Amino acid sequence: MENKESRPLPHELERMAPKERQKHLEERMREIVDYAYEKAPAVKERFDKAGIKPKDIRTVKDLEKIPMLRKDDLIALQKKNPPFGGYLAVPLDNLERIYQSPGPIYDPQRKRGFGAGNGRGTDFGKGQIVMNTWSYHVTPAGLGVDQLLRSMGFTVVPSGTGNTELQVQIMHDLKVHGFVGTPSFLKIIIDKAEDMGYDFKKDFNLKWAMVGGEMGGEALRKLFQEKYGILCMGGDTYATADVGTVATGCDKQSGMHITADAIVEIVDPATGKQLEPGEIGEIVVTPFDEVYPLIRFGTGDLSMMVDEPCGCGRTTPRLPKIMGRSGEAVRVRGMFVHPKQTDETIAKFPDIRRYQLVVTRPQNRDEMVLKVELAGDAVDKEKLKSSLDKSFKDTCKVRFDRVEFVAEGTIPEDAKRIVDERTY
Numbered sequence: 001m002e003n004k005e006s007r008p009l010p011h012e013l014e015r016m017a018p019k020e021r022q023k024h025l026e027e028r029m030r031e032i033v034d035y036a037y038e039k040a041p042a043v044k045e046r047f048d049k050a051g052i053k054p055k056d057i058r059t060v061k062d063l064e065k066i067p068m069l070r071k072d073d074l075i076a077l078q079k080k081n082p083p084f085g086g087y088l089a090v091p092l093d094n095l096e097r098i099y100q101s102p103g104p105i106y107d108p109q110r111k112r113g114f115g116a117g118n119g120r121g122t123d124f125g126k127g128q129i130v131m132n133t134w135s136y137h138v139t140p141a142g143l144g145v146d147q148l149l150r151s152m153g154f155t156v157v158p159s160g161t162g163n164t165e166l167q168v169q170i171m172h173d174l175k176v177h178g179f180v181g182t183p184s185f186l187k188i189i190i191d192k193a194e195d196m197g198y199d200f201k202k203d204f205n206l207k208w209a210m211v212g213g214e215m216g217g218e219a220l221r222k223l224f225q226e227k228y229g230i231l232c233m234g235g236d237t238y239a240t241a242d243v244g245t246v247a248t249g250c251d252k253q254s255g256m257h258i259t260a261d262a263i264v265e266i267v268d269p270a271t272g273k274q275l276e277p278g279e280i281g282e283i284v285v286t287p288f289d290e291v292y293p294l295i296r297f298g299t300g301d302l303s304m305m306v307d308e309p310c311g312c313g314r315t316t317p318r319l320p321k322i323m324g325r326s327g328e329a330v331r332v333r334g335m336f337v338h339p340k341q342t343d344e345t346i347a348k349f350p351d352i353r354r355y356q357l358v359v360t361r362p363q364n365r366d367e368m369v370l371k372v373e374l375a376g377d378a379v380d381k382e383k384l385k386s387s388l389d390k391s392f393k394d395t396c397k398v399r400f401d402r403v404e405f406v407a408e409g410t411i412p413e414d415a416k417r418i419v420d421e422r423t424y
Contacts, residue, residue: 013260014314018307021260021315026059028288029263033057035089036293042077042086043295060263061274068272068284068298071242071329075103075340084108090291097143101241102341102397109144110244110291129174130154133161133181134213134334144244145180154178161185164192172198175205179230182334183211183220184365190228201228212237213334218321220364238322240299243285247319252311255318262287264317266305269298269326277305282326283319300327300336330359330420332366335398339417345395349388351379354411357400361422368400373408381405 007028013021034054036043047053050067057063077085083098083106097109130149134142142158149156157174159167161181167189170176179186186209193200200206208231209224211217224230238256239245246264247256258264263286266275275281283299303319310318325331329338337357346355354373359366370388385403393399 010260014257014316016315018315022060025260025263028261029060029063029286030054030058032286032288032290032293033295035290036295039089039290040087040293042081043293045086046295060265063263063265063284063286063296064267064273066296068267068296069294070298070327071103071105071300071336071338072327072340074105074242074294078103078106082106084292087292087294089293095291099143099241102336102338102395105241107241108292110287110289128154128177129157130178130180131157131159131167131171131176133159133167133179133185149180164188165196168193168196168198171206172204177205177207179206179209179211181211182213183209183217183224184214184333186211186224187220187364206230208232210237212239214331214366223364238283238301238319240285240301243287243289243294243297243299246283246285246299250310250312250314254310254312255306255320257310257312257314257316257318258305260316265296266303267298269302275304277307277317280304280323298326300325300329302326328416328418330418332359332368333398335396337368337396337398337418341396342392342417345388345391348391349384351375351384353408354413354415355417356411356415357418359418359420359422366422368398370400370403371406371411372403373406373411 008016008024013024016024037047037054038044046067046069050065052065056065074085074087077087088108095108099107099109101107132142132146132149134145142160146156146158157170157176159170171179171189172193179189190200193204198204206228209221211221211224211232221232224232232253237245237249238247243262245259246262247258249256265284265286266279266281267273267284268275269282272284280302281304283301283303285297285299286295287293287297302323302325303321304323306318306320309315329336331337342355342357346352351374352372353375356371358369358371360369361367370392388403389399
């Protein structure tokens with residue numbers, strides 16, 4: 001077994017020859033599988049049910065023997081065995097924070113979390129002010145990103161979302177260097193600044209943006225760079241609340257380099273079998289995390305593996321971009337919305353006979369319209385809209401843009417509850 005003191009550091013693994021790196025990663029994988037089987041009851045139960053022992057998992061290919069763990073599984077397990085469904089591998093009182101994600105899912109703060117990779121210089125953050133618009137989220141994104149940025153030497157403004165005029169004022173008055181959040185929200189801030197009479201490129205100091213959390217951000221990143229001179233950090237940093245950072249961009253803007261502290265697979269969503277580089281499949285992650293070892297966690301996101309060399313010097317495989325979702329959930333303005341959540345919300349309103357949530361993307365911003373068939377005519381629609389808005393926000397952590405009341409029979413009985421009509 002590899003001595004922990006002599007173990008290569010992440011930045012060393014990122015530049016190592018692929019075969020040598022694979023040897024180290026598989027050693028770490030075997031350690032975390034052994035540990036999880038011993039410490040996390042749900043892992044042992046899952047292995048035993050499948051007739052697997054830790055000694056059966058020696059290589060990355062062997063991970064195919066383990067049934068994938070999905071978010072729906074976690075939701076069910078946490079309801080059955082709260083709060084962490086048997087996946088917490090340390091005493092509860094060891095945790096610094098507990099987060100909550102849509103589902104609901106409870107996420108413990110882990111040893112590994114959100115990282116930005118090593119594609120930039122060591123002095124990158126020093127002396128710079130950055131706005132973190134993830135900061136008000138109860139998901140790990142807000143505080144996790146805040147912790148990462150401060151560790152890199154940035155001065156952080158935890159601005160959250162909303163209050164657009166105030167965001168413009170903060171960005172202008174503090175001469176903010178960097179922005180972290182969704183590309184659509186940065187576009188909203190820029191548009192508001194121009195509506196207020198500013199020349200954004202001339203009057204602001206924004207040099208870079210670390211944007212992600214949305215499908216179809218490529219057009220906005222191109223706009224930010226070409227029109228406003230804002231460097232967009234080589235594309236998305238891909239992370240999930242469940243497993244933390246999975247892949248990060250670099251200054252060559254050639255995709256997202258896969259982290260060196262997890263095993264990342266691209267698999268056929270139906271079979272769980274691993275796919276070859278260049279084949280599109282589901283991203284499955286086994287994080288090297290001793291707090292919350294979610295062995296073989298299926299993210300539901302689709303991408304493919306690229307293993308060609310990158311000009312930045314890192315030799316790790318890359319994900320070119322996130323290409324869609326394998327399940328029913330859709331990501332809207334950085335948050336996943338699942339039919340189970342929308343069902344939970346609508347069930348509170350007996351006046352609603354049938355519904356459908358339609359997601360579009362006019363003018364590079366995700367828009368949600370809730371179409372509703374009522375059970376009768378004697379309904380105060382404005383009051384219903386207000387109650388729906390609050391309940392939807394509380395459950396799904398994101399607001400719909402408007403409610404459309406449609407005639408009975410408009411929504412077919414077997415219609416999908418969430419329809420994604422976005423084009424990119």
